[in-house]
Amino acid sequence: MIQSKRQGSWQEFLIQQEWAGQTLEMLFKEIWGAPKKLTHLFRMEKRVLVNHILANWNEPLNKGDRVSVNFFGDLEDKVEPSYMDVDVLYEDDHIIVVNKPADLDTHPNEPEQTNTLLNGVAYHLQVTGQVTWVRHIHRLDRDTTGAILFAKHPLVAAILDKMLEQRQIKRTYIALVQGMIKSKKGTIHAPIGRDRHHATRRRVSPTGQDAITHYQLIEAFRTKDMSLVKCWLETGRTHQIRVHFSHLGHPLLGDTLYGGNATVNRQALHAAKLEFTHPLTKEAISCTAPVQDHPVIFPDFDFTKI
Template sequence: MSLPSSEPAADTGRLRVVAAGADDVGERLDRFLASRLPELSRARIQALMRQGAVRSGGRTLEDPSAKVNAGEIVLELPEPTPAEPKGEDIPLVVVYEDDDLIVVDKPAGLVVHPAAGHADGTLVNALIAHCGASLSGVGGVARPGIVHRLDKDTSGLLVVAKNDAAHRSLSAQFADHGRTGPLVRAYLAFVWGAPDRPRGTVDAPLARSVKNREKIAVTASGREAITHWETLERFDSAHASLLECRLETGRTHQIRVHLAHIGHPLIGDEVYGASHRTKASRLGEGAAGALAALGRQALHAAELGFAHPRTAETLLFESPLPPEMDDLLTAFRANP
């Protein structure tokens, strides 16, 4: 008697037991296991097979391309290896947290991921310490799954996965850019000047600059990049405006480069705002002081929405302007 092909995987601790029936015979093994174990990516299953973690009928199955035979297939998940880098006790503003994900309100000045020049003191270090045992492992490592990033000097909302299944779901949503799902990313941006119309779209491909590899530039050969903007408030005496920017794609430095491209660079952005210092010198005393206290580009990730990876419920979060940007807003409104 053959086992039913629709039999789900049984979860017994770190073991996953999958029943293969007559209808499954001949299917590629890694593809079959991925269909029955949605919390694991196919690449992760292939890696586990090569490590000897899959057995059936007393045999170890190490070839991902092997064909399925009827019977029980057992996959044993190893304990997640310790994360690198190590956890650090860094304060976090947690907006939402459950077993699958965590949403934080990142302060300006905090790097998201360790890299050259920032080996520690990052958001990842903070999350490893904060989440602890709730990190069941992304790719077999007890680490947070980063699906999008904010620049070091950009503040605001950021979602991070705690496990493989959440990481796969959130990554797919961000890759889809909200075209078929509820993904929303909105930013508040103070810019120099006033756009000549109330709203618009910047559709300009981006790639790393050939002149300066540390910068991003608009180029015909770059990747698609689309930013929708709307003017929320104008500060004519300060020659500045407050815009809301909604991302249809999520490229490195996208908002910063796009706003500079249309002639309204971010206030405080000394990388893409070539005339920033000259314009800042023309501000009144109060606005000039608020801008000096800001000390960074005036960009804040104010709204973030997505479908929960487990329940499919639409989650939407909002973050008010941080105090230093709120002070800039007050100063611009009062600028003589």
């Protein structure tokens, strides 16, 4: 893990042995995986210092050097803060992971909408004295709960976007599905496209986008004719888990859009765990999101089994 600390608009990194010998060019492009356009911007705007003087981007760094990067200067507030208590699972100077409740949009779907989790995170940043530039890296459906990752500045957002695309951010879900899942584990590989007969529904379609869901049976409840499964995604299609399990003949409890019964008040889907390598410090991050439904939807469950 790389040591770093915030100093106003700047973030200072103490160069350890694993980064010694690398140039700033290599640090941004190869170690951090920063986009060329943003790397060029930091270089041209002189937003990087080494040992408090203007950096030479092609000079090797030495162990003990202090690299200061202006991540936070001149950031405009892009999201209107709205009062909300957010359940923070992890936070540092660059990223924040929060536990999303049900009945809440991840982000505004219309310009005037402000009652979303994104607005709530902006409020959290505001009241804790931070720059309120924030952007979601992925999303959850309105009635899906659990861990969501947000970025606090454009560079880390761009790196995380690339990590998500390259499947370097692992998202593990738990779901209650109808019926008895026969296989202890399996993979659903079925393309997903829009349902032309319904504005919001998706369906398995030969002409849809490639979609892969892996799953593992946690426990079967025969008396209630339902199964608790954990699943993780290789792709991130809209409603992917809901569509795939409905396609298998095991729709999620409460998911009436895809054939589930209405025995619970929402689709029984929860983003229980988020795992990734920190894009800048390279620390291993693992966040577990407890279920918070009232009344309870999921049975008592030991999250260490995920």
